[in-house]
Amino acid sequence: MILNGFINFIYHVGNITLFFFNTLLSILKKPPKLKYIFKNMEDIGVNAALLIILTGFFTGGVLVVETYPTFHKFNAEFLIGALVSLSLTRELSPVLVALLVTARSGSAIAANIGTMRITEQIDALEVMAVNPLGYLVAPRIIAALIMVPALTVLSIIAGIIGGYVVGVYLYHINPYLFWQKMVTLTELKDIYGGLFKASVFGVILVLIASYFGYHAKGGAEGVGRATTTAVVVASVTILILDYFLTALIY
Template identity: 55%
Template sequence: MLKVFEEVGRATLLTLWSVYLLFKSPPRIRHFIKQITYLGAETTPVVFITSLFTGGVIALQTYGTFSRFNAEFLIGAVVALSMGRELAPVLTALMVTARVGSAMTAQIGTMRITEQIDALEVMGIDARSYLITPRIIAGTLGVPMLTVLSNIAGIIGGWFVAVKLFGVNEYLFWEKMKDLTELYDFLGGLYKAIFFGFIISSVSCYFGFYTKGGTEGVGRATTNSVVTSSMLVLISDYFLTAVIY
């Protein structure tokens, strides 16, 4: 238990210092742009394809039940609510964790074991401001933007399955979606995405920054980073849902 509290405390201090340095001595804007571009370029195709088929699966699963009650036109609302409130932010966060979070840990961990971080500190450069702050901001801003893309892709997938494959009335599909969903259903998902992005980038940078044990340690840190980030996303999702909705 003492080890757990020690790790949590060290991770919290590292994250708070990195956020503080954003205001005290902010890194150059190109560092932010580089990180957020990397996050988007690496994850956009994965998020789009995953969400597209997730929306299709929701429509596929609900059609069989709704058709018994002649309520197929409600599929659009179900897809929009499911994606906006829950699936889009969670799936996006898990994809970012697997694709970008692991890369963050590996990159910073490699710099640690090859003493590049020590070299930065010898040159008078704060490694937290240089390495961690841009990644935390990129994750906090990037995950919500990817969540918007996930919502759009999921709705397109649900529309294609419901309207094009099962012949659901397209006008009713869109009208019932507009009638039964509200803007806050999607805003709540974006609030979740902001928190998830902050958690993922903070955890990934922490495990990378304190990597030890050579190349084997980098692999171990990357695994621990992905597992911890995924668990925190799913656990915090419950509490965020209870608070937001």
């Protein structure tokens, strides 16, 4: 059973890698139209903005609530601003945004492409000499490459504001020290590293969702199964990749 699971894992890793390179090749041969990219940017990014802002705001607030008692014991409350900023830029915002986009957009992508596969719309594209990867997958990957980092920036800003509101107005932390330590101790490397991780996560989540949707079979039940598998695999992959990217960058 373990051996079969390992073989199945290697099989999917190989196929997803080929799927990615074929999509990349389709982009190089014939870049997708801007209107398709913009439409997917709206679906993936703009329509998720409110969700990301709310999540980021309360994540920043929770960070202050959780850490203030410990910092207060050592009279180090002035460092909480830096802790909020570093936690969000390095780790929490890139990962949370990627997981939220996976749950929201990744599931929709898998279901949409899976439905097209089941109803033979993808076969129709191939008959008309339209590359399905270039038409269905490439615009979504480019959109995610742009919008997931953009949503991450939005999450970081919302989280810092949330941390500031809770820290200053609930725990009466000195507002000047909150901002001063945050700006002093947060380096450009922290921001760039977080955005790089977000870019990788964006490509990965769309790639995996598209792959499982593209290979869906078995009618409506198969589409549901492909959607569930896509969300689970993408989420786990993001968390595993997060470890290796963090170790590599920082």
